[in-house]
Amino acid sequence: MEGNSIFHAFNIYFAIFALFCFKLLIKISLALLTHFYIVKGNRKEAARIAEEIYGIAPGSWADRSPLHEAAFQGRQLSLKTLIAQGFNVNIVTIDQVSALHEACLGGHVACAKVLLENGAQVNAVTIDGITPLFNACCSGSAACVNMLLEFGATPQLENHLASPIHEAVKRGHRECMEILVANDVDTDQEDSQHGTPLYVACMYQRTDCVKKLLELGASVDLGKQLDTPLHAAVRKSSAEAVNLLTDYGASLTRRNAEFKCALDLAAPTSEVEQALLLREGPASLAQLCRLCIRKRLGRSCLYVVHKLNLPEPLEKFLLYR
Template sequence: MEGGNNDDAVWNASGVILDIDPGSWADRSPLHDAACQGRLFALRNLILQGHNVNVITIDNWAVYHVQRSPGERAKPEALVFQPSPIHEASSKGNSECVETLVRWGADVDFDIPHLGTPLYTACVSREIECVRRLLREGANVQKGIYMDSPLHAAAEKDCTAIVKLLLDFGADINARNMEFQRPVEAAPPSSLTEGFLLVYEDRDYQEQLPMVAWAKASKAIKNNLRLTEVIAEPNISTNQRKVQAILHMHLEQRAAERAQNPIM
């Protein structure tokens, strides 16, 4: 392949051999495997045997060795950051493993470059039970990856339930990411999450939420002047998304009430 001064050329399969340093990230610790696979009993036994709950790899670091041409000695090229056990558990929805790791000293805000925190990982993976456990164990609701917050991740994934949970724990709805976007701007256009965040931003609506919860949504929208003002946006599509979010929250509230009192 010509153009040897082109850095992209080094990744050509015929010209590059990746040699993994022995004992590095290829050799995941048993704790990683137990957390990833949700094997709680094995995880507890490994912890009791003295395994480090914050381990990244067996030797805690890893380096790619890149051989750029045949016969050339492989040289260290870049530090590779691998997930910790709590990142593994959070991404796979293994909430009991998450709780066990935290209670045995795992850093609930363990921030790994290019991965972020366990909370951010759980939001990206749409694992609401892991999000809930991490928040209850004291995870920083604002700490994600760089300027991207967990709320940005949940909004981008259109996971309204996680968005609501994060807001309940004090997430900043006006936080800006690297693209200077707020969470509502990170949500997919015309999505339920975008509508929910648009409604949530309006404090007048927040005061009327109890009324929406017990009244029929259509009647509440029609008869309540202040709620009508909330959806009186110049853009009709914005109004539609707000109404959709209101109806969705009303149905969720009714379902929760019926679960608590089946005779309703």
């Protein structure tokens, strides 16, 4: 009896798995068929299949419309002409890329404005979780970032979407990063793939961003799971980042998933190892006081210190200037 039950259960699981594979095969076949029609120039048939697969409404789909091309190339007058001729500003490709995505990726703020003023969806999302704001941060266009935020772009995104602040930091676009933080984006937001913005800045050796994030109150020891920004800076042999992080109180004793502290990762006799060895042992009383005051003030430290009416040397000391 027990053997029959196991055999019966196996048959059920096998049937479910076979059904899943069958549905997946159908979707792959439809996607390949769509690509075939795109290559052949039959957009109508490709659009019908796209509607069936992705639920995209008829008339709002194209593989790449003239609107996309004009937006990507920054041709503002052509864009206005196409819209006047009746082109849908929210027309998307099979990957749900809009003309606004393209304008922002190219850093064309004038084109982005035209599209937004004509009803383009500011928080449109591609099948890869990319928003126009992400593309603006990718291109490093602070003007596009500001424009999108003015039209209601969501700066703090859900975990399943690509994070604009992480992209800005990764590419070293500090101004874009600062605009996002000024719009209440969490400097300690941990992306499951990339970690915190500070961790990303250390991984990609964006020292300018490391400094600014620390000034803005980013938590110095929050990185990617057990790996801290200091671990990342040591791996990248960035003595400058190591000095910045330790100045802001980074722990030298924290251990990652491999149970290694930062010093364990440093190359022998390297500049990074020397920087870490110099920071071993108790911190000075002045440094402990500075860290204590900054911790007490929290992320408002950068703005509140000026209101304390302190002597200028002490104010500069608290602000690392």
